[in-house]
Amino acid sequence: xxxxxxxxxxxxxxxxxxxxxxxxxxxxxxxxxxxxxxxxxxxxxxxxxxxxxxxxxxxxxxxxxxxxxxxxxxxxxxxxxxxxxxxxxxxxxxxxxxxxxxxxxxxxxxxxxxxxxxxxxxxxxxxxxxxxxxxxxxxxxxxxxxxxxxxxxxxxxxxxxxxxxxxxxxxxxxxxxxxxxxxxxxxxxxxxxxxxxxxxxxxxxxxxxxxxxxx
Amino acid sequence: xxxxxxxxxxxxxxxxxxxxxxxxxxxxxxxxxxxxxxxxxxxxxxxxxxxxxxxxxxxxxxxxxxxxxxxxxxxxxxxxxxxxxxxxxxxxxxxxxxxxxxxxxxxxxxxxxxxxxxxxxxxxxxxxxxxxxxxxxxx
Numbered sequence: 001x002x003x004x005x006x007x008x009x010x011x012x013x014x015x016x017x018x019x020x021x022x023x024x025x026x027x028x029x030x031x032x033x034x035x036x037x038x039x040x041x042x043x044x045x046x047x048x049x050x051x052x053x054x055x056x057x058x059x060x061x062x063x064x065x066x067x068x069x070x071x072x073x074x075x076x077x078x079x080x081x082x083x084x085x086x087x088x089x090x091x092x093x094x095x096x097x098x099x100x101x102x103x104x105x106x107x108x109x110x111x112x113x114x115x116x117x118x119x120x121x122x123x124x125x126x127x128x129x130x131x132x133x134x135x136x137x138x139x140x141x142x143x144x145x146x147x148x149x150x151x152x153x154x155x156x157x158x159x160x161x162x163x164x165x166x167x168x169x170x171x172x173x174x175x176x177x178x179x180x181x182x183x184x185x186x187x188x189x190x191x192x193x194x195x196x197x198x199x200x201x202x203x204x205x206x207x208x209x210x211x212x213x214x215x
Numbered sequence: 216x217x218x219x220x221x222x223x224x225x226x227x228x229x230x231x232x233x234x235x236x237x238x239x240x241x242x243x244x245x246x247x248x249x250x251x252x253x254x255x256x257x258x259x260x261x262x263x264x265x266x267x268x269x270x271x272x273x274x275x276x277x278x279x280x281x282x283x284x285x286x287x288x289x290x291x292x293x294x295x296x297x298x299x300x301x302x303x304x305x306x307x308x309x310x311x312x313x314x315x316x317x318x319x320x321x322x323x324x325x326x327x328x329x330x331x332x333x334x335x336x337x338x339x340x341x342x343x344x345x346x347x348x349x350x351x352x353x354x
Contacts, residue, residue, distance in 0.1 A: 013240075013257075015238060015239060015240040015243075015246070015257070016235075016238045016239055016240075016261070017257070018256075018257045018258075018260035018261045018264060019260075019264060020238075021235065021238070021239035021257075021258070021260075021261030021262075021264070021265065022260065022261050022262075022263070022264025022265045022267070022268055023264075023265075023268060024231070024235035024238075024239070024265070025235065025239075025261065025262065025264075025265025025266075025268070025269075026264070026265045026266075026267070026268025026269045026271075026272060027231075027268070028228060028231060028232050028235065029265065029268075029269040029272075030268070030269055030272035030273065030276070031228060032228055034276065035216075035221075035224050035228070036221060036224065036225060036228070042308075042309045042310045043309055043334075046309050046330070046331070046334060047334055047338065049331075050331055050334045050335050050338070051338070113221075113222060113225060116222065116225055116226060116229070117225050117226070117228075117229040118229070118313055119229070120225070120226045120227075120228075120229025120230045120232075120233065121229045121230075121232050121233035121236075121310060121313045121314065121317070122233060122313050122314075122316050122317040123229075123230060123233060123317065124229060124230040124231060124232060124233025124234035124235075124236075124237065124317065125233035125234065125236060125237040125242060125313065125314040125315075125316070125317025125318055126233075126237075126317040126318065126319075127230070127233075127234050127237075127317075128233070128234045128235075128236075128237025128238045128317070128318075129237055129242075129317065129318040129319065131238075134318060134319075135318060135319055136319045137319040137321060138319055138320065138321065139321050139322060140320060140321075140322065141244050141306060141315065141320050141322050141323070142243060142244045142245060142320070143245065144243075144244045144245030144248055145244040145245075145306060155322070156322065156325050158304055158305070159304075159305050159322055159323075159325040159326045159329065160325050160326075160328070160329045161301075161304070161329065162300075162301040162302075162304035162305035162326060162329065163301065163305060163312075163325065163326040163327065163328060163329020163330045163332070163333060164301070164329045164330075164332060164333040164336070165297045165298065165300055165301030165304070165329075165333065166297075166298050166301035166302060166305065166307070166308065166309065166326070166329070166330050166333060167309075167329060167330035167331060167332060167333020167334040167335075167336070167337065168294075168297055168333035168334070168336060168337045169293075169294045169295065169296070169297030169298030169299075169300075169301060169333070170294065170298050170308075170309060170330075170333075170334070171294070171333070171334050171337035171338060171341070172290040172293060172294030172297065172337055172341075172345075173290055173291050173292075173293070173294025173295040173297075173298055174285075174288070174290065174291060174294065176298065176308050176309050176310070177262075177308040177310070178308075178310060180295075181262070181266065182265060182266060182269050183269070184285065185266055185269075185270070186266060186269030186270050186272075186273045187273050187277075187282060188270065189284065189285045190284070190287070191284070191285040191286065191287050191288075191291060192285065194287070194291050194292065194295075195291045195292075195294070195295045196295070197295075198291065198292045198294075198295025198296050198298075198299065199295040199296070199298045199299035199302065200299060201295075201296075201299065202295065202296040202297075202298070202299025202300045202302075202303070203251045203299035203300070203302045203303045204251050204252070204253075204299075204303075205299075205300075206251070206299065206300040206302075206303035206304065207247075207248050207251030207252050207303045208251075208252055210248075210303060210304070211248070211252055
């Protein structure tokens with residue numbers, strides 16, 4: 001049986017050696033914020049996509065603010081658009097959307113652009129699969145998944161429940177693998193170290209549990 | 216930077232992100248399980264190495280500037296635990312479901328729907344049930 005380190009030197013795998021992956025991920029985590037002036041945090045971007053209506057309203061309001069001279073009315077519009085009636089229930093959170101750009105530029109990215117990013121991720125993955133010869137539309141997550149859950153209704157229930165846990169959890173925790181794991185830990189944020197340890201720890205525990213119960 | 220250039224760069228980085236994740240093996244459920252059960256350290260090292268590169272890059276870019284500390288809040292650990300468990304079950308984090316889709320793995324649509332529903336659900340209940348300050352950048 002292979003030991004865990006043997007794949008580090010193997011060249012037969014269709015996947016990249018670890019150092020290539022490391023360089024690629026590091027590059028992305030560094031260049032995304034450098035170039036696009038906002039931190040890389042997919043769960044936050046997805047959140048903005050889910051709340052696309054409010055995001056568009058807020059962007060519209062900000063555009064009006066830039067054009068109109070009536071400062072007070074525009075601020076009120078933006079506040080209501082962003083917080084709705086919750087403005088009366090909780091203190092307004094300082095807006096994270098304005099990136100703390102050194103030159104003071106404040107650009108609100110519309111949800112459509114976040115969607116473009118995600119579409120590009122899908123296409124990029126498709127290109128990778130093409131390169132491996134594994135690109136194929138199929139109702140399957142692969143043999144390892146089906147060994148645990150099969151391919152019937154149970155497997156779909158598992159995915160739906162798992163997805164709910166992921167969505168709920170990343171919002172509760174304030175980040176996902178890119179937000180906490182790469183960006184937060186990359187900036188030595190203690191909160192992100194805690195978050196990353198929590199989700200990696202849970203992933204490890206859950207994987208061992210699954211292997212023990214179903215493997 | 217003008218918005219067309221920004222959009223072009225967004226697309227380019229997104230493409231590379233998906234391409235890299237697909238090539239590292241994150242869309243392969245078996246590889247993810249190997250990572251989580253330490254049967255194969257390749258993917259852990261891909262991530263850990265990526266984190267190390269990011270740390271160096273950020274430090275160089277940051278120079279002497281102080282960046283504000285993200286606050287600790289009560290949701291970090293339970294949220295992380297839920298997320299990690301969901302990851303082991305579905306094989307993905309939010310980005311990975313997209314990578315699975317790119318490879319043609321259609322069940323990832325179910326996972327993605329669940330994730331979007333979970334996000335919407337949490338955001339609805341947070342002010343009512345929880346209400347702690349998640350900090351100015353809830354990434």
